[in-house]
Amino acid sequence: MSFPSLPPAVPALVNRLAAGRPVHAVWVNELGGITFRIGSGAEFVKVAKPGSVDFTNEAHRLRWAARYLAVPRVLGLGVDHGPDGDLAWLRTGGLPGVSAVHPRWRTSPDVAVRAIAVGLRALHDRLPAPSCPFSWSAQDRLATLEPLRRADLGQPPPIDQLVVCHGDACSPNTLIDDMGRCCGHVDFGDLGVADRWADLAVATLSLQWNYPEYPGRCWEDEFFAAYGVTPDPLRIDYYRRLWQSEPNGSG
Ligand SMILES: Nc1ncnc2c1ncn2[C@@H]1O[C@H](COP(=O)(O)OP(=O)(O)O)[C@@H](O)[C@H]1O
Ligand SMILES: [Mg+2]
Structure with missing residues (x-):
């Protein structure tokens, strides 16, 4: 993309x-x-x-x-x-702001990464999971995969925290204002209730290819600190593999 x-x-x-x-x-x-x-x-x-x-x-x-x-x-x-x-x-x-991968923010990834993380945290905190009518659960997603792929993935890890996930938390879907703050989100085709790690795994995976100007630089520490969570390697690995098993899973 x-x-x-x-x-x-x-x-x-x-x-x-x-x-x-x-x-x-x-x-x-x-x-x-x-x-x-x-x-x-x-x-x-x-x-x-x-x-x-x-x-x-x-x-x-x-x-x-x-x-x-x-x-x-x-x-x-x-x-x-x-x-x-x-x-x-x-x-x-139209919402104000520009995409987090607009050339303006590709050259300031430290600001963009923070805005993406804080924006995703606000999204998870504000959308009410108990009354959300949409699901993006691992089980529902697994059910759409071919049996071999499903078997490869194995059972999802136990839920850490159920939230309303964005469903495609890749960097371009966060909008950033002139002050470098998240001012909105777009691209909600898959929004639904799921473990928050389903979004966190993809949001951090996508930083790697959306901010390539700094080879070898990994933005995950900054992202997780700004979101306010300790990385969970098992859940990150599972939800990245699930994402990559899906037809749109290249980011
Ligand atoms: N209503 C909107 N307001 C502001 N920007 C938008 C809006 N809709 C789309 N965009 C811009 O267009 C880009 C592509 O839209 P998106 O819904 O993410 O499409 P896709 O499903 O192809 O990824 C977004 O990253 C954003 O920059
Ligand atoms: Mg998009």
Whole structure:
């Protein structure tokens, strides 16, 4: 996943939603899905091949989480049958700040790592697990894997602390304000109740490839200190292996 180096073509649907405002591609994911910024960030539109992603899941989760956290407001979604073929789309209101992997923060990973960790802690503390209608439990995730992969992984470790997990706590999904503080989260397609280590394992794994400007530098100590937890190697290992066994598990 990355910032597009060559701007991808803007689908007719996105130009229609932009209604004359400028459109910029800001993100291309590993499945070919693209996120476009409209105007100077008033709105964002995610598009993807239907079947590669279910934006209905993400919209449900965003609407639920919006009561407790700064998350994008859902403005619309659907499947368009236009000149660019069939396209699933999700349109949201823009949040302030920029992604933690924006070039501005790639050169200040110490600030970004702290913001990601503090932001994830706030997310875990604020979203109420007992009333959350979505699950991201290890058992549910294991059930979607092929039997051989499931057998390789073995049984999940006992739950440390059940929270509402983000579900894709990779660095790009935290937004950071001008002061270097977390000011929101995006990308909630997998939000659900799970052991907090399911998020912590992936959040720290993704630091390794999102801040490569400092080879050999590991940001995990800073991350865990800012989140406020002692690393748990067994659970980190299990949840990283589970993530990497899933189709989207490259980060
Ligand atoms: N509503 C929004 N407000 C601000 N930035 C957004 C918004 N939606 C998406 N973005 C930006 O676009 C990027 C890609 O969006 P995301 O939902 O993470 O897509 P993907 O599922 O392809 O990872 C994010 O990292 C963020 O920088
Ligand atoms: Mg994302």
